[in-house]
Amino acid sequence: MADAWFEAARCSLDEFRAIVERPTDIDDYPHASRSEQGVVIYDAAALTPSKECLGEIAEVLSNGPGIVVLEGAVAPGTIDAATVAFESIIDGERETKGEVGDHFATAGDNDRVWNALEKLAIADPDVFVDYYANDAIALASLAWLGPNYQMTSQVNVVNPGGKAQQPHRDYHLGFMEDDVAEEYPAHIHRLSPLLTLQGAVAHCDMPIETGPTMYMPHSQKYDAGYVAWRRDDFKEYFAEHHRQLPLAKGDAVFFNPAVFHGAGTNRTADVRRMANLLQVSTAFGRAMEAIDxxxxxxxxxxxxxxxxxxxxxxxxxxxxxxxxxxxxxxxxxxxxxxxxxxxxxxxxxxxxxxxxxxxxxxxxxxxxxxxxxx
Structure with missing residues (x-):
């Protein structure tokens, strides 16, 4: 009988390795242009919202490596206009709020814009419409969550010298300490990744030295991962075996929130690595009645x-x-x-x-x- 509860102390690195060391077979994904370091890469312009294409992306995110890159997802002009708006917001908040906190990195290493979705809409409605009318962002969201999804975003700028994040999983269970996550039964651990989709749009070119996101392909398939990622042996394995792909300005990456990942160290002296982090949620994450x-x-x-x-x-x-x-x-x-x-x-x-x-x-x-x- 499968475990009804997961505990960090009982997690097995050997079981994890057996899952993540399986290769990605690009022949399983006929709409993709190629695979690189186990990640499936698509030409955004070649994708259509057909059920075959949506189903293929969902398969990558669930039973495949868990990560897709959509090259050329957002037009450069739209990226540049949004970057100007985000930089203005950052400058204004730095003057009024000072140091901004982060989830998985040291406060002050990054510039953060929380609720960047709403702030961009208010600051520059035309740019907002151009940005989120994007068909590639919608396609990935539909593939994983279906219609009526809920969009949120946070802009993250890793400044020169900014240190890498610790490897982690994301919202929901990924934002809980081990003792809290262990209180949820195993089937909720399996459900959590189905509730959200993680994404990031590159607002500048991101060669490896700028520290683009580090990934562990296939790691979403290790069910106990929400209570395993803080263990030292899992962290050490991630440090030695993670994958890291360069991105071009306008590329978008989407991944299952249960994929082990973390932003890398920005080793440059002059590149402020900006990404718009997208978190898309299922329409179903709501109560039946509105209650005060x-x-x-x-x-x-x-x-x-x-x-x-x-x-x-x-x-x-x-x-x-x-x-x-x-x-x-x-x-x-x-x-x-x-x-x-x-x-x-x-x-x-x-x-x-x-x-x-x-x-x-x-x-x-x-x-x-x-x-x-x-």
């Missing part, structure tokens, strides 16, 4: 306090919190709560539980709860 959970929390918190003071078992109260408060930190305002000390800010449920532990008043809890996202 903060209003619920404010209403029931006095009752929670009274029951705690009366000696009611805390586990019972935790279950009531789980049914009312938002238990997940995302989507979040990463401008207001940058991930400097961790991968996410605390959820509302965590704030309520801490307030109970500290016997805070309803007024004190209300001050801690942020304004609802509009």
């Amino acid at each position: 959970r903060r209003a619920m929390v404010r209403a029931i918190y006095p009752s929670l306090l009274a029951r705690l003071d009366a000696g009611v078992d805390r586990a019972c109260l935790d279950r009531a919190i789980s049914a009312s408060a938002e238990g997940y930190a995302f989507p979040g305002d990463l401008d207001a709560d940058q991930p400097v000390d961790g991968l996410s800010s605390p959820s509302d449920a965590a704030i309520v539980r801490r307030a109970l532990d500290e016997r805070r008043t309803p007024q004190q809890l209300d001050e801690q709860l942020k304004e609802p996202t509009p």
Whole structure:
């Protein structure tokens, strides 16, 4: 019987190696132009949104190496116009916000624009429309997630000398510490990669010395990877065996979020390596009803306090919190709560539980709860 739960201590590097050391057979992907270092590469201009083409890309992302490069995905003029807008946003935020946090790299090594999608739309609507009317971005998103997907983006600029990220997996489970990820059953580990698609559009030429993203092809097929990537033996193997492809300005790379990856070190003296990081989410990641959970929390918190003071078992109260408060930190305002000390800010449920532990008043809890996202 397959494991119902994954634990970091039981992960096997030998099992991982048996998966990732399988070669990529380019003959399996007739729409591709070539394979390089195990990554499947397409000419974006030659792709069509046919079911055959979409199905092939989905196959690469799921059962193949997990990574596709779409060469020439975004026109150079559109890239240049968006780069001007992003640089203006970065300059403005540097003056007002100072050092910006990052998820998997040292704060200050990079320039980050959180919620670059919304900021570009407001700063330059015409450029936004030109950029996201792009058929290559849509094709990759449709292939993995189907229609009605939700787009987000964060601009990342790795400055000269910027250090490599640690290898990791991405959102959702990839943003959790091992002990938290281990609480989710194995079938959720298998589900998590199906909920999002990771992408990056190169806003400058990225030869290897600039530190383009490092990948471990086929690593998405190791089911226990969300609790394995922090282990030293997995990190060492990644450091010795990862793949790293140069990109040209306007190329786009899309990959299964469970692929082990990390930005490389920028070893140049003068190249600010800019990429627009795309994270596309399934339309299905939503509750059935629209609920004002903060209003619920404010209403029931006095009752929670009274029951705690009366000696009611805390586990019972935790279950009531789980049914009312938002238990997940995302989507979040990463401008207001940058991930400097961790991968996410605390959820509302965590704030309520801490307030109970500290016997805070309803007024004190209300001050801690942020304004609802509009």
